[in-house]
Amino acid sequence: MANDHHLPINPLVAKLRGDGPPAIGTFCSIPDTGSAEALGGTDLDFIFIDVEHGLPTMDSLVSLLPAISRGGTPALVRLPWNDPAQVMRALDLGAAGVIIPMVSTGDEAAAAAAASRYPPEGIRSFGQAQGTRYGDTDQTNRQVLCIVMIETATGLENLDEIASTPGVDGIFIGPIDLMLSMGRPIDFTLSDPEVVDALSAILDAGRRHDCPIGIPLFGIGMASAAVEAGYRFITTGSDAGYIRAGAAADLAALHAITTGDIA
Numbered sequence: 436m437a438n439d440h441h442l443p444i445n446p447l448v449a450k451l452r453g454d455g456p457p458a459i460g461t462f463c464s465i466p467d468t469g470s471a472e473a474l475g476g477t478d479l480d481f482i483f484i485d486v487e488h489g490l491p492t493m494d495s496l497v498s499l500l501p502a503i504s505r506g507g508t509p510a511l512v513r514l515p516w517n518d519p520a521q522v523m524r525a526l527d528l529g530a531a532g533v534i535i536p537m538v539s540t541g542d543e544a545a546a547a548a549a550a551s552r553y554p555p556e557g558i559r560s561f562g563q564a565q566g567t568r569y570g571d572t573d574q575t576n577r578q579v580l581c582i583v584m585i586e587t588a589t590g591l592e593n594l595d596e597i598a599s600t601p602g603v604d605g606i607f608i609g610p611i612d613l614m615l616s617m618g619r620p621i622d623f624t625l626s627d628p629e630v631v632d633a634l635s636a637i638l639d640a641g642r643r644h645d646c647p648i649g650i651p652l653f654g655i656g657m658a659s660a661a662v663e664a665g666y667r668f669i670t671t672g673s674d675a676g677y678i679r680a681g682a683a684a685d686l687a688a689l690h691a692i693t694t695g696d697i698a
């Protein structure tokens with residue numbers, strides 16, 4: 436049975452592959468439909484629902500995904516692990532793609548890609564609610580994104596086999612887990628020379644294998660370097676961070692006024 440509200444395309448697919456500006460996304464780390472709908476109503480290119488480290492759980496997706504898509508913004512779901520059941524569930528609930536943490540080998544990347552695609556390319560099971568979300572199963576296979584994370588020293592060693600795995604649509608770097616795995620101290624400025632080398636190696640592999648590379652920004656000050664480096668998708672901020680920052684900015688202004696400490 437066909438789904439009667441087919442989506443034409445997932446705009447992120449062309450964005451990742453194109454040569455225009457990188458796609459920009461924000462973390463959804465609060466499982467609330469109101470805040471998710473507010474994020475989805477912006478001009479962001481995607482929302483990154485963080486089921487690995489944020490408050491949303493797999494159960495939250497049933498309400499978060501429709502809330503975000505009301506604004507027309509594609510939502511990618513970062514799953515807690517490379518588990519085919521979770522991949523299929525997130526896609527069935529309406530995710531435009533999945534982000535799989537801690538992928539360290541080509542085989543692990545291939546497993547994630549297979550879970551994201553219906554036969555003959557993969558092993559995704561057909562469900563009537565979303566099975567033909569983008570028209571038919573072939574078209575849906577082309578429209579959902581399977582993005583794997585490189586964030587382990589082993590993943591770095593196996594960079595080429597991961598970046599060249601058929602069905603992998605992009606690599607999102609997890610710089611902090613990568614540092615930990617490389618035995619380096621956590622440094623949110625990403626200026627540790629060993630980490631700088633690792634990031635360039637990933638970008639080079641992306642160019643070699645025509646695989647878009649993405650990275651989270653830990654502060655908007657990192658944005659121009661990231662754009663210049665050639666990242667195809669970047670994340671900035673989070674719902675929780677924007678609430679904190681907005682409240683703090685107003686509070687600071689009001690404190691300045693109430694204490695008379697203004698120019």
Ligand code: 3PY
Pocket residue numbers: 586608609610611612613651
């Ligand atoms: C990391 O830095 O490890 C991440 O997963 C960022 O999202």
Ligand code: MG
Pocket residue numbers: 536586609611612
């Ligand atoms: Mg990580």
